[in-house]
Amino acid sequence: MKKKLVPADRIYKLKGEVAPLSYTLPSRNTRRYPLLWFDEENNINRPLRYAVNQKTPFEDDQDGNAIVEPVIFDNGFLSVPKNNPVLQEFLYYHPLNGRTFVEVDNEKDAAKEVESLSAEVDALIQARQLSLEQLESVSRVLFGKDPSRFTTPELKRDVLIFAKRDPQGFLNVLGDPTLKLQSNVHVFFDNKLLTFRNGQKEVWFNTGSNKKKMLNVPYAQDPYSTVAEFLKTDEGIDALKMLESNLA
Numbered sequence: 374m375k376k377k378l379v380p381a382d383r384i385y386k387l388k389g390e391v392a393p394l395s396y397t398l399p400s401r402n403t404r405r406y407p408l409l410w411f412d413e414e415n416n417i418n419r420p421l422r423y424a425v426n427q428k429t430p431f432e433d434d435q436d437g438n439a440i441v442e443p444v445i446f447d448n449g450f451l452s453v454p455k456n457n458p459v460l461q462e463f464l465y466y467h468p469l470n471g472r473t474f475v476e477v478d479n480e481k482d483a484a485k486e487v488e489s490l491s492a493e494v495d496a497l498i499q500a501r502q503l504s505l506e507q508l509e510s511v512s513r514v515l516f517g518k519d520p521s522r523f524t525t526p527e528l529k530r531d532v533l534i535f536a537k538r539d540p541q542g543f544l545n546v547l548g549d550p551t552l553k554l555q556s557n558v559h560v561f562f563d564n565k566l567l568t569f570r571n572g573q574k575e576v577w578f579n580t581g582s583n584k585k586k587m588l589n590v591p592y593a594q595d596p597y598s599t600v601a602e603f604l605k606t607d608e609g610i611d612a613l614k615m616l617e618s619n620l621a
Contacts, residue, residue: 554601558597
């Protein structure tokens with residue numbers, strides 16, 4: 374169904390970190406740049422064309438005297454006043470809408486920024502309140518390093534920096550119910566009770582009484598998380614108890 378746009382001045386911007394000084398958007402349907410909108414109601418693809426002397430952006434609704442003009446973004450932005458509804462409609466239905474350019478929504482952008490800032494604040498507060506045991510567990514999981522080799526201030530600094538740079542990632546790790554188990558997995562490897570072979574594709578037991586292979590690591594999966602998931606299974610619980618007893 375076609376959407377009726379509410380009359381309003383609108384601003385559009387190119388996506389990406391760096392915008393060119395000038396960017397010309399394809400403004401008519403061609404073989405090289407097909408501009409088609411699928412009309413579900415009539416089950417057809419309708420060609421788009423921006424013409425300043427027409428009342429619609431759909432070519433099949435235009436007459437034979439269309440005056441086609443380029444659509445140009447200057448310094449990454451394009452302002453379209455409410456008295457040019459045809460261009461606004463053309464941009465709304467354009468195939469590159471959402472891919473190459475988006476409409477500026479200050480309220481939505483502000484809400485997203487508030488959400489991001491709130492997550493950063495929450496992450497920093499929780500990072501600062503970690504106990505030493507939690508700090509060591511988080512450090513093992515986040516950085517894959519033995520926390521005993523670093524001072525407490527160094528661990529706090531690194532965790533706070535991570536929380537600031539990736540607040541949502543930090544909160545996800547902190548809220549993971551298997552955090553303690555994943556931390557223990559790193560301890561097992563640090564103490565050589567578990568070892569990797571074949572380029573971290575295989576995990577082997579390395580205790581005094583068990584030198585067998587534990588598992589194969591699936592392609593592109595984190596080996597520590599794979600081991601943690603295995604240790605939660607019925608078969609893995611016995612292995613977990615044995616590994617923990619070897620730490621004592």
